[in-house]
Structure formats: C-alpha cells, structure tokens
Amino acid sequence: MLANNAPLPVLTPETEAFWTGGCEGKLMIMRCAQCMRRHHPPSPVCPHCYSERVAPEAVSGRAKIASFTVNHQKWLPDMKVPFVIAIVELDEQPDIRITTNIVNAPPETIHIGQSVQVLFEQHEDVWLPLFQPEKGA
Amino acid sequence: MTFGEKQVAITGIGQSEIARPSSRSALLLTIDAILAAIEDAGLTPADIDGLTTWPGRMDSDPGFGPVGTTDIKEALGLKLNYFAGGKEAPAQFGAAINAIGAIAAGLARHVVVFRTVYEATTRKQTGAGTAFGTARVPDARFQWQLPMGAMSASNWTALYAQRHFHDYGTTREQMAQIPLNCRRNAALNPKAIYRTPLTLDDYMGARMISTPLCLYDCDVPVDGATAIIFSRADAAGDLRHAPIRLEAVGSALHGRDSWDQRADLTSMAAFDAAKMMWSRTDMKPSDIDTAQLYDGFTILTMLWLEALGFCGKGESGAFIEEGTRIALAGELPLNTSGGQLSEGRVHGYGYLHEACLQLRGTAGARQIAKPVNTAVVGTGGGPLASCMLLRND
Ligand SMILES: [Zn+2]
Numbered sequence: 001m002l003a004n005n006a007p008l009p010v011l012t013p014e015t016e017a018f019w020t021g022g023c024e025g026k027l028m029i030m031r032c033a034q035c036m037r038r039h040h041p042p043s044p045v046c047p048h049c050y051s052e053r054v055a056p057e058a059v060s061g062r063a064k065i066a067s068f069t070v071n072h073q074k075w076l077p078d079m080k081v082p083f084v085i086a087i088v089e090l091d092e093q094p095d096i097r098i099t100t101n102i103v104n105a106p107p108e109t110i111h112i113g114q115s116v117q118v119l120f121e122q123h124e125d126v127w128l129p130l131f132q133p134e135k136g137a
Numbered sequence: 138m139t140f141g142e143k144q145v146a147i148t149g150i151g152q153s154e155i156a157r158p159s160s161r162s163a164l165l166l167t168i169d170a171i172l173a174a175i176e177d178a179g180l181t182p183a184d185i186d187g188l189t190t191w192p193g194r195m196d197s198d199p200g201f202g203p204v205g206t207t208d209i210k211e212a213l214g215l216k217l218n219y220f221a222g223g224k225e226a227p228a229q230f231g232a233a234i235n236a237i238g239a240i241a242a243g244l245a246r247h248v249v250v251f252r253t254v255y256e257a258t259t260r261k262q263t264g265a266g267t268a269f270g271t272a273r274v275p276d277a278r279f280q281w282q283l284p285m286g287a288m289s290a291s292n293w294t295a296l297y298a299q300r301h302f303h304d305y306g307t308t309r310e311q312m313a314q315i316p317l318n319c320r321r322n323a324a325l326n327p328k329a330i331y332r333t334p335l336t337l338d339d340y341m342g343a344r345m346i347s348t349p350l351c352l353y354d355c356d357v358p359v360d361g362a363t364a365i366i367f368s369r370a371d372a373a374g375d376l377r378h379a380p381i382r383l384e385a386v387g388s389a390l391h392g393r394d395s396w397d398q399r400a401d402l403t404s405m406a407a408f409d410a411a412k413m414m415w416s417r418t419d420m421k422p423s424d425i426d427t428a429q430l431y432d433g434f435t436i437l438t439m440l441w442l443e444a445l446g447f448c449g450k451g452e453s454g455a456f457i458e459e460g461t462r463i464a465l466a467g468e469l470p471l472n473t474s475g476g477q478l479s480e481g482r483v484h485g486y487g488y489l490h491e492a493c494l495q496l497r498g499t500a501g502a503r504q505i506a507k508p509v510n511t512a513v514v515g516t517g518g519g520p521l522a523s524c525m526l527l528r529n530d
Contacts, residue, residue, distance in 0.1 A: 004285070005286075007271050007283050041280075066300065067296040067299045067402050068299060069296050069299055070348040072345045072346060075267040075269070075286070075288035076267070076288070079286065085295075085296070085347070087296055098397075099287055099296075101285050112299070
C-alpha cells in the first residue's frame with residue numbers, strides 16, 4: 001500500500017541511490033570527494049567546486065523539521081488524508097533539504113525544529129525516505 | 138546603460154470571457170483575447186510581427202498549457218519576425234520579458250504576448266484535484282515533491298506559510314485580508330467568478346486544504362485567455378490609447394531553482410526579481426500607486442509585498458492587517474480585479490491586464506479613486522518570479 005497513493009519516481013543513474021538506499025536502511029546523499037560538501041538533488045558534478053568525484057554516501061538519517069503542513073486534500077481519488085508533509089534539513093549539513101512525510105506521530109504534535117529520524121517504506125523498486133520523531137523529541 | 142525595457146510600451150490589451158467552464162475551445166478563447174488586444178491598440182493582424190507565450194503548448198498538461206505559438210501563427214496567418222513559447226523562463230512574465238528583449242533588440246515591432254488556461258474544463262474532464270497523474274515522475278523538479286503526496290502548489294506554498302507563521306508570528310487572521318480584499322474588489326468586477334461577500338468568519342471556518350492554507354487561500358481554476366501587445370515605444374505614440382511605459386523589469390533567479398532547497402523558506406525568487414527591478418529605476422516603493430501581485434496562494438502575495446519592499450521582511454502580516462492599506466481606497470490598492478482568488482486563475486496576465494486598466498483610468502466601478510500613474514505587477518512563486526514596473530507617460 002502506497003503511503004499516500006502518490007506517484008513513484010522514475011529511477012535514473014543519478015537518483016537511484018537516493019530512492020533505493022532504504023533497501024539497506026541507508027539514506028544516500030551525494031558527496032564530493034574533493035571539497036567534501038554534499039549536494040541534493042543529485043548531480044554528476046559538484047555544484048560547489050565542479051569536481052566530478054561525487055558519489056552517494058550514507059548519512060545518519062537524523063534531521064530537523066524546517067517546515068511542515070498537514071495535507072487534507074485528496075489530490076488523487078485513493079489518497080488517504082490527512083497526512084503530514086515536511087521539509088527536513090539534515091543534521092550533517094542543514095542546507096540539504098528533503099521533502100518528506102512525518103509518520104508515527106499525531107499531526108498536532110509536529111513542530112518546526114523537531115528532531116526526526118529517517119525510516120523507509122518500500123513500494124515496488126522504491127524505498128521512500130520518511131521521517132518520524134526521535135524518541136523524546 | 139540604457140535598459141531595453143525603456144524602449145518598449147504596452148499599446149493594447151484584450152481578454153476573453155473568464156468561465157468555469159467555457160463553452161468555447163481554448164484556441165477560440167485565445168483568438169478572442171488576441172483580436173481584442175489588436176483592436177484595442179488600433180492595429181491590424183498584419184501589424185503583428187512578434188508572438189510569445191508562457192508556458193507554451195503542453196500536451197502533457199492541456200489545462201495549464203493548451204495553446205502554443207504555432208496554433209496562433211497558423212490560425213491567424215501571422216507573419217512573424219520573432220516568436221517564443223516555453224516554460225523554462227522566469228514565471229508567467231517570462232513571455233513578456235522575451236517580447237521586451239525582442240523589441241529592444243530590433244527583432245520585432247509589435248509583439249502579442251498571450252497566456253491561456255483551460256483548467257476548469259480539464260479538471261471537470263479528469264475529476265482530479267491535481268494535474269499530476271499517477272504515472273511515474275521523471276527526474277526533474279517535481280520528483281522531489283510528488284512521491285511524498287505533495288502534489289499541489291498549495292502544499293509547497295503551505296510549507297512557506299507555516300515557516301512564516303513560525304518565524305514572524307503571522308496569523309490566519311492577518312492572511313485572511315488577502316482573500317477578503319480580493320472578494321471586495323471582485324464584487325465590483327462583472328467578470329469575476331466569485332462576487333458574493335466573504336467574511337472573516339467564513340474564512341476562519343473554511344475547510345483546510347494544507348495547513349495553514351484553507352480553501353479561500355487557493356485560487357480558482359478557470360478557462361480564459363489574456364493578450365497584451367508590447368510595442369516599440371517609437372511606434373506606440375499614434376495608436377488608439379496613450380502608451381503605458383515599462384519603467385523597469387525583474388527576471389532574476391539567484392537562489393536555488395527548487396521549491397524546497399532555498400536557504401530561507403520565507404524567501405523566494407521574487408526577492409531576486411524585485412531587487413533587479415529596483416536596480417533599473419530611480420523609483421522607489423513609495424512611488425507606486427497600485428500593486429497587482431500573484432495570489433495563486435495567499436502567502437505568495439504576502440511574500441511579494443515583502444520582496445518588493447512595500448514592507449520589511451516578515452512584516453507583511455502587520456502590513457495587511459485590517460485590510461485598509463491594501464483596499465481600493467488605501468495607500469496601496471492591491472489586486473483590484475479580485476485577483477486569481479476571486480476573479481479567477483487566468484494565471485499572471487490578469488494582473489497585467491488590470492494594471493493597464495487602472496493606469497488608463499478605465500477600470501469601471503473598481504477604478505482606484507486617486508490618480509494612478511504607476512503600477513507594479515509581479516507573478517510567480519517559489520523558484521519562479523518576474524515583475525514589472527509600469528507607468529503612464
Ligand atoms: Zn566539491
């Protein structure tokens with residue numbers, strides 16, 4: 001069952017690691033071996049130093065909620081509402097943002113700045129990176 | 138440096154009916170608007186040598202991009218020296234910026250710029266609340282939103298609104314003033330879709346779409362077309378109406394081309410475009426008589442007010458509080474046709490059409506009482522933004 005019955009992404013050589021890393025429980029983000037900075041969405045060239053020595057690397061999966069919204073509208077007939085959409089910023093490098101869902105928490109408890117941890121939900125060949133509040137957050 | 142837009146004027150405006158849905162096809166609505174604009178200018182189709190549109194024809198999304206330049210070129214038999222249509226541009230006014238560039242470069246003399254939407258009809262046909270279907274999302278901008286169920290710009294802009302509420306203490310009561318102001322103005326606009334009074338209680342009790350945005354924070358899909366004629370300033374003087382001059386334009390995108398990666402989630406490309414626009418003129422925000430600013434979602438209008446410097450960063454809630462400042466009789470009348478929230482989502486060019494009516498003094502019952510000699514128009518949200526400063530001679 002899809003999280004929200006939303007459409008899945010097309011996998012490409014650039015994006016495959018991000019969308020399938022959850023198979024091994026890993027959130028994979030592109031990192032440059034030259035300047036060591038990460039970037040997202042994935043690109044074959046580091047946007048900071050233009051090095052091509054970039055590769056996906058696992059991050060901790062810890063992040064903070066930069067903003068969120070509770071979606072109440074069924075954009076597709078089978079969509080299950082309400083659910084929480086959030087932009088989270090990674091603890092390792094806060095300018096890396098991921099639009100995601102916050103799960104396993106009542107919507108009214110979600111807040112900006114909250115610490116969250118990645119978990120994955122498999123649909124076909126895609127592992128969607130979702131987030132849930134860290135214990136005590 | 139002589140900026141190219143100062144060699145350009147707006148000489149004609151036209152708009153089809155605005156309906157949900159229309160009984161006319163998207164192509165016929167577009168032709169209605171274009172022929173009206175040509176007639177309004179006192180030109181003939183033979184005078185038109187340029188044609189631009191945004192986003193161009195999009196067969197993948199026929200409600201959003203139903204008509205392209207080829208359709209119009211062939212339907213009207215135009216002889217074109219310049220034409221362009223496409224969505225990779227700084228928002229809706231990207232087509233206007235293309236026209237201005239073409240005229241300033243001497244490529245064309247009279248350019249028709251048009252925007253057609255057919256979203257009322259297509260939504261009715263598909264029964265869906267979004268133009269995005271269930272097919273896999275390609276590796277492009279929307280791949281990072283759609284799989285998470287964030288399938289509408291109402292979700293993407295709600296994320297900005299929530300952060301604005303958090304950082305600046307903005308409230309729903311404050312945000313309500315954008316749709317309430319639009320509805321008051323729409324009551325004076327016979328073409329507007331929603332003209333019945335809207336109260337703060339109606340707003341506060343409305344169902345949520347994507348918190349903190351409720352039903353009245355989201356614009357209304359319609360069928361309709363708008364056409365504006367941009368002309369070489371030295372070819373504009375002897376036409377039917379006094380030309381409207383382009384004082385400055387803004388088309389910049391310096392931040393990330395992304396809805397979610399921007400460093401400051403309460404900022405948008407509008408801040409880049411607005412800064413560029415003000416750098417091309419000696420005028421200041423205090424010189425502006427009216428603002429017509431994108432209101433696909435209310436928070437976008439508030440961010441445009443901040444981007445353009447009508448108030449400080451984070452201060453738009455206080456700026457619009459009570460609604461008096463942005464009302465028809467206020468110091469900065471805003472979205473005087475009712476905007477996309479009440480007139481209908483003609484998508485960007487409705488603001489330009491309305492600004493021209495107000496500058497000409499022909500806006501009828503909703504004409505701003507004080508003299509209107511300058512207007513700012515701004516379109517787009519997130520990574521999309523373009524704006525123009527218009528003035529009478
Ligand atoms: Zn690098």
